[in-house]
Amino acid sequence: MSSSQSNLARFAFNIYGSLTSDNNTPSSPSPTSSFNSIKKVNSGNKLVYHCDRETTALSQLNYPLSISNTEIGSHHAVIGGKNYLHLLCLSSDQHHVVHDINLLDNPYSRVVPKLSSINTIKTHENTIACGLSNGVISIYKLTPSGKSTLSTKLADHKRTINSMDFIHDREDLLLSGSQDGSIKLWDLRSGNKPMLTLQSNNMHSDPIRACQYSPHSSHKLSVLSVHDSGALCKFDLRANTNSYTPDRKWNLHSGPALSLHIHPESEYVATAGRDQKICVFNYSDSNQATGSRATPEHMINTYGPIVKVRWSAYDNNAKNQLYKYDIACSYLNDDSTVTVYNLKRKYIPKHIVNSYSRKAVQNFLWAQNSNRSSTLWCLTKANVFTSYDLDASDGDITRPLEELPKVSMSWNNNFGDLSFVNQYDSDEESIVSEESSEMVEMTRSHTYSGEQEEDIESTDNISRTSLASAPIPSIPFPTSSSLTNSPLDKPPLVRSYTHNPKPTSSSPINTTFTRPRLNRGSSSTTTHDSSISYGSTPFPAPAQPRHKKVQQSTASYISSPYVIPVSLGIPSNDEYVFRTLAMGYVVKIPDGFKLTDVLRMNADVAEDAGVLRVASIWRMLAIAAEELDVTVISPITEETGGDIALSPIPPTMSEKSIASDLNFVGSYNSASTKERVDEKSDGGNESPAELEMLPSSVKPHWHDLDNENLHLMTNVFNSSPTSVGISSNNTYSSMAISASPAASIRPLTASIKPLVPLQLQRNELFLEKKESSTNTLKSGLTMALSEIEQKEDLLPWHLSNLVQQAVGYACTQGDVVFCATVSLLLYDKFPGIISKNECLEWIGSYIDILRRKRMFVQAGNVIKSAPKSIQSTLVQKQQFSTDVNPKFFCCWCNKLLENTSKGYYYCQECKTNQSNCIYCNEPCDGLAVVVSLKCGHRGHFGCLKEWFIEGENIECPTPGCDYTLN
């Protein structure tokens, strides 16, 4: 593309070479100019010109001028407005205004020009036609020296002239469309009566917003027009009857259509209107789409009501005709931008040009120039004329298409663990012959060979058309090789993670695409597997010759958007573990429970899932939290009478204070003879320090209580509405019962006889665990621990330190479940451990993952139990709403109902109302359970219950329906 452009530049230089060379010298405004003073601000390399009057119209005059015997270029701007018609003679590089000629200023006539406001301007050679807002057309002729004369005035329109066009090849024919709904054809040589008028017999017919002569219809005088009603009409002027009967009429816009522009090469027209759409429509006679039913070939949705749409002046050498030219549009309201689209990528603007000083754009056009660069001329409502070179870098021009990342990545989308999509921004249209596509199919089927899920082949179109994704689902090696063969010098994404591109054919493991099977717990083999699959890119041996064949047959063979699915055996990425943890973890402290209990419960969950390290960490945190309770909170509880009771509490007070919280314990405790001690022991039940202080006779109760309490927890936990496990009652409870490793650690209390030794054993166990967990964490923790020891105020085993370390480690491991759960539990209690951003990110991504895995109940619970400060941000900014929006489907044709949120229960497909509840005649919406009877009638559960059960009826409530329940 760049080479062809330089060719064009050279070509242009051959033609305009002399101009370009010697125009550098007189390009500065010549002081000898006898015309108006030139006010221009040359900001950077851009032409900015402030007009001193109200301006509305802008056009380009392509006529070589020589003023004061100096040749100046042949591309000039004409600006019109209220009593204003100026010709800006531009230097050939279009960066300077050389002369500013007032065309209305006629030195030969003494007559002051009458009031006139120019609405539209059209130029052809040296003729300038101005359409005035009072319905008059003024024609000016320009001499090569820049003098202008008013040649004719054509006054036949009753209302504002909105659009004009010269008829190509017949330079004296002018076409004009007006607000009064008429199109008139003028012969500039003969008088001031129109040759032809197309007008309906009504006085005020549909106002014409734009009209243009179609140069592509051979042997025809075709004229297109768009109207306020949104219609696009095509007239054939040869019919020559003064009747208003358009040849063809299409309705493309739902509001007024405001602009049209015909494609420079073929019979396509771009229309745009207030409904914020640009339609590209084939208006040729061969397009037999009948009448107003026709749909546009392309539709571009923009961000504002469009007032002007224009095809670019120069093509970009694309092969497809429609992709050759860009489309620019400007907006009706105060939007200060001109947006450039290309149909190839019609959803994302190619350029967005912000107008000078961000004023609304009045008018714009694609300027022609000597070096065929794409240039936009804009006229703002603040009467500033600016020229933008779209190829140059300019602060006012943004390029969303280029700025958006070309590579996108997604997890778990039926391809593999993750997949990448890459797209070239250059316009390579895929040249896939039939033969080669067959070849691809063969390759694909061979490579997949039944191992792969079927849905890759069946569902995805992108991968079907792209070779790159086809044969290499797991290993990117052939992709990179074929990419290097391709003529495009595009650094492929895949190289970034092909560390070792040589195929290790000896590895037998990864000839299949499927993820290496992980044995839970055996870490050595998993790491081995993953390292192979990650780095060494083993290559399926039988597929290799086929690839070579494909590469030989077609050299350039890559369609632009291609998908690379990657399967990585990440050992910790186990679906079962994730589900168990996500469903089992308690994310909110239930009533009557303490943090340490919840942490312990989570530890059990982790243990059940088989992630022992995490379980240990939970337990360690639980112990730390317990210590915290004892050491920090106890002085406070003494005053407030909290639920943690230390030994010297007066019995009355403790009974008072504790009974309210813990009276259920009594009911569970079968051997509760000494209530006070029981409660006390329950309050501080798992603190070894406190247990030392307790008399030994109580110790049996401790176990008893502990066990009871655990069961209690399970009970409450299962019924608690805020816990994650609502839907997973069975899961959790079954695990609590059956999980053997957990049971081995937790002392069973079926026998009450082991008293002290068990106690000790348990404590030892905890200590051991703590040690072991710190040992295992040592790689990450030792440095940090030494740091922490420098802090005097907090002990290294203080909860906040431990949480920090644990979370930090989990973060490096990517354990989002742990991070999110910890932040859900601890963010509010211990501010400062976890920063708000971290918390937001963890919880947000956790919810994302939960939703992706369709664990919506868990996701909802996480949102609900998120800390208050986080919750608002989650709901508002990241749209993690807990609201339920049920979708309804038509009860007749099963199409989705779209407007139910607005209260419409009306199917747009089959155009019928939904059947309402037969009892209350209200729509069956919301979360009400809808019951359908066998006769087909339906109603709310409550309504039908009222009718059948309370009213004791047996027949259907519908009048005339004979159906009876039996």
Place this chain on the structure above:
Amino acid sequence: MEPTAKDNTNATILLMGLRRGGKSSICKVVFHNMQPLDTLYLESTSKPTTEQFSSLIDLSVMELPGQLNYFEPNYDSERLFSSIGALVYVIDSQDEYLNALTNLSMIIEFAYKVNPKINIEVLIHKIDGLSEDYRIDAQRDIMQRTGDELLDLGLEGVQVSFYLTSIFDHSIYEAFSRIVQKLIPELPSLENMLDNLVQHSSIDKVFLFDVNSKIYVATDSSPVDIQTYEVCAEFIDITIDLDDLYVENERTKGAVASGRDKELKSISHLSNGSILYLKQMIRGLALVALIRNDDVRKGSTDTNQDKSLAIIDYNVNLFKQSLIKIWKNSRLEQPTPNGGVADQLA
């Protein structure tokens, strides 16, 4: 529309359509300021009703109930159709409209025979229930079917305009504005005057509103942005509400109670720098303009705005003078009893 018939019935709008189509709702919402949601409780209309509105032209809207058969011999439909300026047919887009289309083509056939200069307008109504994609589909379908039906009846040159309307947004006002504008013979002059006003006062958009119905009887020639229209229409409401607050006060003072030479004027500065300008015109009309603020320099905006507002005041006064002249000329044919500026705003 040649003014052959000297009576004012030429500016009659006939509202027709099948029953439950939304005709009465349209009337109530547009001409009686009823809240759109309240129209749910409207009873089915059983006999023809006529509503009179004196705006720039004297306009009467006649609503015919859907269940009447106009082709019964005892019904003088010939006289009816010959006297009206516009036939508005309302189609319920949420219902089966095939019957409505058959009915419509029959009516068009009859009306066109009686009065070839009749404007036929079709409102594709209740469009709010359809999503964006279906609207254009519904419109295309209805236009196509109507065209086919008319072709079958041998009526080829009939101009039928279609509008997508809903009473829940401003589309019904815009449709009625365009229908009414077609009945105003002075529209080109008005438009040209407004164009001149726009050009000389750095106005972005100007409307000549009928205050009661918030229909615009004229605007300048630039395209109408629906947002601009909404802002201007709301501004009328605000102004009238504010005016109502203070009207008691003035009457108690009694000094300025004449009210006839006192005209309503209201200016509001918007947060984006634009100015809304409202001034009372003749006969329940008000001119509402959206004035953009071109000043880049922030410091001197106040004085410049004051200056430009003074100019706009002057220009608007000129416009009002010529409006009075136009109206007097058009009134020559049929004098109205209540001359002068009607103080409908107060």
